[in-house]
Amino acid sequence: MTARPLLRLDPDLVERARRLAGRAGRPVVDMARTHTTVSVERATLRLAGLTGADADGIPWVNRLVDAVADQVGIGHGVAGPVFAALAGAEHPDLLRLAHAAAAGGVKFEPPTGPTAAAARETARAAVAGGIERIDAQRRARTELVDRVGDPPQRPWIYLIVATGDIYEDIPQAQAAAKAGADIIAVIRSTGQSLLDYVPEGATREGFAGTYATGENFRLMRAALDETSREIGRYVRLCNYASGLCMPEIAALAGLNRLDMMLNDCMYGILFRDINPVRTFIDQRFSRQVHARAGIIINTGEDNYLTTADAVEAAHTVTVSQLLNEYFAHEAGLPDRLLGLGHAFEIDPDVPESFRLELAHALLARGLFPDVPLKWMPPTRHMSGDVFRGNLLDGFFNLAGVMTGQSILLVGMMTEAVVTPWLSDRDIALQNVRYVLNACSGLVEDFRPPADGFIADRADRVLREAVDLLERIVDDGLLGAIADGTFGIMKRPADGGRGLEGVAERAEDYFNPAAEILDAEREAAR
Numbered sequence: 001m002t003a004r005p006l007l008r009l010d011p012d013l014v015e016r017a018r019r020l021a022g023r024a025g026r027p028v029v030d031m032a033r034t035h036t037t038v039s040v041e042r043a044t045l046r047l048a049g050l051t052g053a054d055a056d057g058i059p060w061v062n063r064l065v066d067a068v069a070d071q072v073g074i075g076h077g078v079a080g081p082v083f084a085a086l087a088g089a090e091h092p093d094l095l096r097l098a099h100a101a102a103a104g105g106v107k108f109e110p111p112t113g114p115t116a117a118a119a120r121e122t123a124r125a126a127v128a129g130g131i132e133r134i135d136a137q138r139r140a141r142t143e144l145v146d147r148v149g150d151p152p153q154r155p156w157i158y159l160i161v162a163t164g165d166i167y168e169d170i171p172q173a174q175a176a177a178k179a180g181a182d183i184i185a186v187i188r189s190t191g192q193s194l195l196d197y198v199p200e201g202a203t204r205e206g207f208a209g210t211y212a213t214g215e216n217f218r219l220m221r222a223a224l225d226e227t228s229r230e231i232g233r234y235v236r237l238c239n240y241a242s243g244l245c246m247p248e249i250a251a252l253a254g255l256n257r258l259d260m261m262l263n264d265c266m267y268g269i270l271f272r273d274i275n276p277v278r279t280f281i282d283q284r285f286s287r288q289v290h291a292r293a294g295i296i297i298n299t300g301e302d303n304y305l306t307t308a309d310a311v312e313a314a315h316t317v318t319v320s321q322l323l324n325e326y327f328a329h330e331a332g333l334p335d336r337l338l339g340l341g342h343a344f345e346i347d348p349d350v351p352e353s354f355r356l357e358l359a360h361a362l363l364a365r366g367l368f369p370d371v372p373l374k375w376m377p378p379t380r381h382m383s384g385d386v387f388r389g390n391l392l393d394g395f396f397n398l399a400g401v402m403t404g405q406s407i408l409l410v411g412m413m414t415e416a417v418v419t420p421w422l423s424d425r426d427i428a429l430q431n432v433r434y435v436l437n438a439c440s441g442l443v444e445d446f447r448p449p450a451d452g453f454i455a456d457r458a459d460r461v462l463r464e465a466v467d468l469l470e471r472i473v474d475d476g477l478l479g480a481i482a483d484g485t486f487g488i489m490k491r492p493a494d495g496g497r498g499l500e501g502v503a504e505r506a507e508d509y510f511n512p513a514a515e516i517l518d519a520e521r522e523a524a525r
Contacts, residue, residue: 006403006443007366007458008450013466014367020469021322024477029330031277032284036511038196038501040285041065041078043247044513046255047130048079048123050094051214053200060098061248062197067101068108075506076110079127084111084119094126110508120510127512131292134254138294141257144225145234151182153440155375155400155408157432158238159425162187164206166216170223172422177227177235180429183260183407185238186220188212193243193272194497198252212239212249217256236260238298241286242268244278244498250286254293260339261290264300265324269481270489271303275496276481280327287331288517297333298407299324302343302376304487310345310380314360315464316486317342319472321364322465325371332521335370339407343376344396352453354395359457361403362448366458375400377411389413390431397435404443408432 042061053059068078082097085106091097100106111119151157159181161172173184189206192199202219203211210216217239224235236259241250246263253261265283268274290297301317301324308316321340328338342364346353364373377396382389393411400408410428412420420428448454472480484490 006447007362007455009363009366009462010459013459013462017318017322017367017462017466017469018326020466020473021319021326024469024472024480025323025326025330028280028477029284029327032281035277035281035502035504036074036077036509037247037278037281037498037503038065038069038074039245039247039282040511040514041068041074042245043251043285043289044077044079044127044511045082045094046248046251047513048094048126049130050098051200052095054102057199059197059200060095060102063102064094064098067104067106071108072110073503075503076508077505077510079123079512080111080116080119080508080510081108083123083126084109084115086122087115087118110506116508120512123510124512124515128516130251130255131513131516134251134289134293137254137257138292141234141259141294144228148228149233151233153436155405155436156182156236156372157429158183158185158374158407158409159429160185160187160409162206162209164189164208164210165204166202166210166219167204169210170220173220174223174227175422176425176429177224178231179426180433181235181410182233183236183238184220184224185260185409186210186212186216188240193240193268193274196244196498196501198245198248212252214252214256217252217258221257236296238262241290241297243272244274244282244501246279246282247285247289250289250293250295253295254289258293258295260296260298262300263287263290263297264303264320264341265327266320266481266486267300267303269491269496270487273491273496275499275502276478276491276493278496278498278502281502283327284331285514285517287328287333288514288521291332291334291337292517292520294337296337296339296372297328298339298374299341301341302345305343305345306380307487307489310343310347310360311350311356313487314461315468317360318363318367318461318465319468320486321368322469323477325368332517335368336372338368338371339374340364340368340371341374341376344378344399344411345376345380347381348378348392354399355453356457357395357399358403358448359454360461361399361405362454363458363461365404367462372406374407374409375405376409377415379415382413382415386413389415390427393428394431394435397432398439401435401439402442402446 187209238260241261390413478493482492
């Protein structure tokens with residue numbers, strides 16, 4: 001649903017900003033379309049049905065892709081060599097082929113002629129089966145929403161659980177949903193984004209979060225389905241498609257009917273030092289999967305403001321939002337699945353801080369009227385004074401209601417001090433409920449004057465964003481990231497983790513998942 005504009009932004013300036021974002025992003029898209037990564041190839045085999053892990057906990061998709069990479073590289077795509085080898089009678093399925101490959105018992109080579117044609121036909125059929133499972137999960141979501149209903153109002157209330165133990169997360173998530181949460185986000189275990197494999201099965205030993213695995217996704221989705229039927233509204237499930245296994249986690253999310261995934265174009269680069277080239281290639285594939293699965297992505301612009309000043313760096317948030325929009329659209333994600341992020345992170349001691357927050361929030365709402373904006377609570381300036389923190393969260397909630405935000409993450413007065421207790425969540429939800437009940441219609445009445453402080457501030461930030469985009473077009477996006485333009489982190493294109501897992505596509509590159517997803521993208525354009 002399109003939001004009513006609360007600010008009159010200069011349409012020529014807005015069009016110029018989008019045009020520049022496209023020019024800045026196009027070379028990165030071209031790079032992504034001509035390269036592949038080990039995680040893209042592993043995701044393809046996951047869609048083809050390969051599951052499980054060896055005695056050391058390393059998934060068989062890793063073992064199989066590594067074997068192909070060691071012998072012939074991944075530039076041809078792994079599906080051709082894998083399904084050509086599978087045609088031999090001694091390897092009846094992908095799992096037993098992976099076992100043999102890990103033991104050094106399989107010789108891989110890029111197939112040619114009739115062998116290649118047969119291997120490609122078999123690979124397409126196998127991957128199509130995985131895509132059909134994703135399609136079935138999307139239909140199941142639609143049917144359940146139709147049956148039990150959506151939350152009655154926006155913004156949707158987004159609440160985090162993460163004990164490290166999926167079997168502890170489940171009752172907490174169900175309790176949070178019954179207390180009013182519309183979205184349950186299971187925070188991922190610290191450091192999982194740096195693992196170049198996805199752990200297998202249900203896990204009980206995460207650190208400051210719970211591992212993102214296919215089985216954990218399945219268990220939580222089933223529990224929230226049960227709660228959705230009980231309370232009479234569909235409760236959405238969110239996790240993280242980022243890090244070195246971004247495409248695989250996106251595939252697992254689609255196969256297990258997650259509803260939202262954190263998926264930012266630069267978060268892993270800036271805050272986890274993952275190689276920029278690897279990230280952009282993986283991101284494009286993952287967003288294509290999200291588009292197919294009907295998963296709303298959440299971007300991470302709020303993170304920039306935890307390292308850079310929220311006033312001085314406000315325009316970098318706008319630039320990132322515009323880039324995320326371009327990359328999402330190019331990958332086939334429509335506006336209704338594009339949860340752009342921004343945050344209430346201005347130092348509360350700054351004069352007129354609340355008015356500045358309103359200006360920044362209204363700029364985002366005005367630039368992106370059709371997207372489900374995700375509004376993030378204060379974290380950087382939470383001091384440990386829980387009374388002050390609860391008041392600050394109340395102002396955050398008020399700003400979200402006044403400016404028509406779509407997804408409101410529940411702020412905790414103990415943020416950045418301790419892991420919140422259940423009682424902390426109860427108090428935070430009381431704060432949200434009071435503001436929404438008292439002020440839910442305020443967005444209809446709030447119209448800042450065209451010549452006032454808020455409108456002037458929004459215009460200034462937009463103009464600064466355009467200036468920065470012009471510099472990025474001149475220097476290149478990868479160069480801008482290397483120079484520390486975003487979040488003051490300097491990340492060169494040849495640095496960071498994961499570059500060794502990138503390869504240029506050969507002329508005979510074959511990936512049936514990419515074929516299917518690219519065809520859908522072209523049909524939607």
